[in-house]
Amino acid sequence: MRMNDAALKYSLCTILLLLIAVDSFADNNDSTSTKITHMIGVDLRPGYLFPTHEFFKGSNQAGERINATLSGHLKYGFKFSNNTYLGKEYPHAIQGIGIAYNTFFNSSELGNPINVYLFQTSRIASITPHLSFDYEWNFGAAFGWKQYDEEKNPLNMVVGSKTNAYINLGFLLNWQITSNTNLRGGVGVTHYSNGNTSYPNSGVNTIGASIGVAHFFGNNTEKRSSNFPSQNHALHSCITYDLIVYGATRKKGVFPEDQSPMLVPGSFAIAGLNLNSLYHFSKYFRAGISLDLQYDESANIGKHIANTYIPSDPDEIRFYRPPFREQFSAGLSLRGEIVMPIFSINLGIGKNFLCKGDDTNSFYQTFVLKTHITDNIFLHTGYQLYRFKDPNNLMIGLGYRFNAK
Amino acid sequence: MEIKIHKLLYLSMLIFLFGCNSDIFVEDFLPGEQMDVAISETDNTKEINFKSDNWRLIDITPFMGGSFTTRAYTLEGESVSFPFGEKEPAIVYCLSDFIDFRVEKRGGNKLLLTLNENLMNEDVTMLIKVGNDYKEQQIKTLLAPTRKYQIDSVVYNWKEFEIYEGAAREMESITIDNKLSTPITFVVYPFRKSAREIQFYNPANVWDEELFKRLLGIPLPEITIPDVVDSKPVLHNTKAPFGIMEQELEAPLDKKLSVEVIVDAYDKRRILVINDMERYSVPYKVYISNPVTGKKRIFSGKLTSSRPTDYFILKTRVE
Numbered sequence: 159m160r161m162n163d164a165a166l167k168y169s170l171c172t173i174l175l176l177l178i179a180v181d182s183f184a185d186n187n188d189s190t191s192t193k194i195t196h197m198i199g200v201d202l203r204p205g206y207l208f209p210t211h212e213f214f215k216g217s218n219q220a221g222e223r224i225n226a227t228l229s230g231h232l233k234y235g236f237k238f239s240n241n242t243y244l245g246k247e248y249p250h251a252i253q254g255i256g257i258a259y260n261t262f263f264n265s266s267e268l269g270n271p272i273n274v275y276l277f278q279t280s281r282i283a284s285i286t287p288h289l290s291f292d293y294e295w296n297f298g299a300a301f302g303w304k305q306y307d308e309e310k311n312p313l314n315m316v317v318g319s320k321t322n323a324y325i326n327l328g329f330l331l332n333w334q335i336t337s338n339t340n341l342r343g344g345v346g347v348t349h350y351s352n353g354n355t356s357y358p359n360s361g362v363n364t365i366g367a368s369i370g371v372a373h374f375f376g377n378n379t380e381k382r383s384s385n386f387p388s389q390n391h392a393l394h395s396c397i398t399y400d401l402i403v404y405g406a407t408r409k410k411g412v413f414p415e416d417q418s419p420m421l422v423p424g425s426f427a428i429a430g431l432n433l434n435s436l437y438h439f440s441k442y443f444r445a446g447i448s449l450d451l452q453y454d455e456s457a458n459i460g461k462h463i464a465n466t467y468i469p470s471d472p473d474e475i476r477f478y479r480p481p482f483r484e485q486f487s488a489g490l491s492l493r494g495e496i497v498m499p500i501f502s503i504n505l506g507i508g509k510n511f512l513c514k515g516d517d518t519n520s521f522y523q524t525f526v527l528k529t530h531i532t533d534n535i536f537l538h539t540g541y542q543l544y545r546f547k548d549p550n551n552l553m554i555g556l557g558y559r560f561n562a563k
Numbered sequence: 564m565e566i567k568i569h570k571l572l573y574l575s576m577l578i579f580l581f582g583c584n585s586d587i588f589v590e591d592f593l594p595g596e597q598m599d600v601a602i603s604e605t606d607n608t609k610e611i612n613f614k615s616d617n618w619r620l621i622d623i624t625p626f627m628g629g630s631f632t633t634r635a636y637t638l639e640g641e642s643v644s645f646p647f648g649e650k651e652p653a654i655v656y657c658l659s660d661f662i663d664f665r666v667e668k669r670g671g672n673k674l675l676l677t678l679n680e681n682l683m684n685e686d687v688t689m690l691i692k693v694g695n696d697y698k699e700q701q702i703k704t705l706l707a708p709t710r711k712y713q714i715d716s717v718v719y720n721w722k723e724f725e726i727y728e729g730a731a732r733e734m735e736s737i738t739i740d741n742k743l744s745t746p747i748t749f750v751v752y753p754f755r756k757s758a759r760e761i762q763f764y765n766p767a768n769v770w771d772e773e774l775f776k777r778l779l780g781i782p783l784p785e786i787t788i789p790d791v792v793d794s795k796p797v798l799h800n801t802k803a804p805f806g807i808m809e810q811e812l813e814a815p816l817d818k819k820l821s822v823e824v825i826v827d828a829y830d831k832r833r834i835l836v837i838n839d840m841e842r843y844s845v846p847y848k849v850y851i852s853n854p855v856t857g858k859k860r861i862f863s864g865k866l867t868s869s870r871p872t873d874y875f876i877l878k879t880r881v882e
Contacts, residue, residue, distance in 0.1 A: 423587060424586060476587060476588065477589070478589065478590070
C-alpha cells in the first residue's frame with residue numbers, strides 16, 4: 159500500500175464514519191423537523207503559520223518565508239430544539255459539517271487544500287444577553303496538499319501526503335445581531351498532520367483570527383440566562399465502561415547502527431482494545447482509568463533487521479517478525495472526557511506496564527473523539543503520542559458503552 | 564441501524580487487514596550467528612532443521628590442504644552448480660582423496676549432512692554457507708577422522724622375480740700409512756654399517772608417504788616381504804611398513820664382528836670393507852579396503868631388496 163493511499167484511506171474512512179454517525183443520530187433523535195434548528199454559516203480565517211521547519215523559513219523553491227494562511231469556510235449545522243432531551247441538556251450546542259478552502263500563498267509547493275470536517279460549537283459563558291463567549295472545534299481531513307516528492311517537490315520536507323487530518327480549536331465572541339443571525343469572531347489554532355501514516359510528517363500549525371456569520375432557520379429561541387444549566391448531579395453520577403476496539407496503519411522509521419535513519423516501506427497494522435472506566439462527574443465531564451491494550455506490527459522491528467548488511471535502498475530492507483511480546487503492550491491511563499451532544503472529547507495520559515522493548519516501554523498520550531451513534535455505540539477516532547512528542551498511531555474504531563443510562 | 568453497524572464493522576476489519584505489512588517481514592531460517600555441528604563415524608549423519616524454507620545453499624568451503632571437488636546434482640541427478648536458487652533442492656558431494664562428505668537439501672526445512680570418510684589424521688572443518696537475499700549464515704561442520712583402510716592382501720608376481728647375487732657394496736674405506744719399522748694391526752667391523760635396504764617404487768606416481776599415512780593410519784601397517792633362500796624367494800616373517808618408499812631393515816648379522824687387518828712396516832695401504840649383497844626385485848600389488856565404507860583401493864609397484872650376506876676386505880697399495 160502506498161503511503162498516500164493510507165492517509166487518504168483513513169481520512170475518507172474517518173469522515174465517512176462520522177457522517178454515518180451524525181446521520182444515525184439525526185435518524186434516531188429527530189423524526190420531525192421541529193426538533194432541530196438548522197444553521198448555515200460562513201467564516202473567513204486569516205492566520206499565521208508557525209515556522210516550525212526550514213521549509214517555512216525560506217528553504218523552499220520560492221525562496222520566501224511561508225508564514226501566512228487564509229481560509230474560507232462554509233458550514234452547515236444544527237442544534238436540538240428546547241423540546242428535546244438534548245436540547246434541554248445542551249441548549250447552545252451546534253454540530254455539523256463544514257468545508258473550507260485554504261491558501262498558504264505557495265500553491266506550487268503546498269497546494270490549496272480543501273478541508274472537509276465536522277464541527278461542534280457551544281457556549282462557555284454569557285457576557286450579555288446577546289453576547290457570549292463560545293468555543294468551536296473542527297475535526298476532519300484536508301485534501302489536495304502538494305506532498306514531498308523527491309523530484310517534483312524536493313524541498314517540502316513537511317507534508318508527506320496529499321491528505322492530512324485537520325484539527326482546529328477556536329474561541330469566539332458570539333454576538334446575536336438578530337434573532338436568527340449571529341456574528342462570530344475570535345481566534346483559533348489549527349493543526350494538520352497525517353497521523354504518521356506517511357513520511358515526512360512534520361505537521362503544519364497555524365494560529366489565526368476568525369470572523370463569520372451564522373444564520374439559523376426556524377425557531378432559534380433559547381434561554382440565555384445561565385452559563386450552564388443547573389445540574390442534578392445525582393442524575394448523572396455513575397460509572398460507565400466504554401469498550402473500544404480500534405485499528406490503524408502506521409509508517410515506521412528505523413535507526414540501524416552506524417547508518418542513516420531509514421523509512422521502512424509499506425504500512426504496519428495497529429490493533430487495540432481500550433476499556434475506559436469513567437465516572438460521570440457531571441453531564442459535561444467524565445474521568446477515570448483506562449486499560450489500554452495494543453498490538454503494533456512495527457514495534458521494535460529495528461532490533462530485528464534481517465539483512466546481514468544494511469542496504470542503501472530502503473526497499474531492500476527486511477525484518478524478522480518480532481516476538482508477540484515485543485509487539486504487544488498493555489498500559490493504564492488516566493482519562494478525562496468532555497461530553498457534548500453526539501461528540502465526546504477524551505484525553506488520556508498513561509504508561510505501558512506490560513511491554514518489552516524501547517518502542518513500547520513508554521508514557522503515552524491519547525486524543526480521542528467519540529462520535530455517538532446510539533446511546534451505547536460510538537465511533538472512536540483517536541491519536542496516540544509517545545513521550546508527549548513522538549507521533550505513534552491513529553486509533554480508528556468502534557466503542558460500546560456498558561451501563562449507559 | 565444494524566446494517567450500518569455491520570458496515571462499519573466490515574470497514575474496520577478491512578482497514579486492519581489492509582494494514583498488515585507482511586512483505587517487509589521474512590522468516591529467520593536459522594536463528595543465531597553461526598551453527599556448529601560435529602559429525603563422526605559413529606554418528607555420521609546430522610539433520611539440521613531450519614525454521615523456514617526461504618534459504619538456499621550458497622557454498623561449501625573445506626579448510627584442508629590438497630585438491631577438493633564439489634559435485635552438485637538435482638534430485639533427478641542432473642548436474643548443477645553453485646549458487647542454487649532459493650528453495651532449490653540439491654545434493655552436493657564433497658570429495659577428495661581423503662574426504663567423502665555429502666550435503667543434501669531435499670526439502671525446504673532440512674539439510675542432511677553425511678560423513679562417509681575423513682581420512683585426514685585430524686578434524687576437518689567444512690563451512691557450509693546458506694542464506695537468502697538478506698542474510699547469509701555459516702554452518703561450521705567439524706568432520707572427525709573416520710576408520711582407516713586396512714590391508715587385505717599382498718600379491719607378489721613371482722614370475723617376474725629377479726635376483727642379482729654377487730653384487731658388492733663398499734661399506735668403509737680407510738688408508739693406513741705405516742711409517743714404523745714394525746707391522747701394525749688395525750681392527751675393522753665389516754657389518755657395523757650394514758643393513759637391509761628395501762624400496763617400494765612405482766614409476767607412474769610420485770611416492771607420497773603422507774597419502775599412505777592418511778589411508779592406512781599411523782603407524783603404517785606392515786606387510787610381509789620376500790626373503791631369498793637358496794636363490795629362491797620365500798615368505799617368512801620379515802615385515803616392512805607399507806607406505807615408506809625407502810627403508811632400512813635390520814639384517815641378521817653380527818654388527819660387533821671384528822676383523823684384524825695388518826699393515827706391514829713402511830707400507831701404505833687403503834683398506835676397503837666390502838659387503839656381499841643379495842639383491843632382488845619383484846612386482847607387487849597391495850589390496851586395501853575400508854571396513855566401514857567398503858571402498859577398495861589397489862597399490863602396485865616394484866619392491867627391491869638389497870641384503871648384505873657376507874664380507875671381504877681389500878688391502879690395496881697406495882703409492
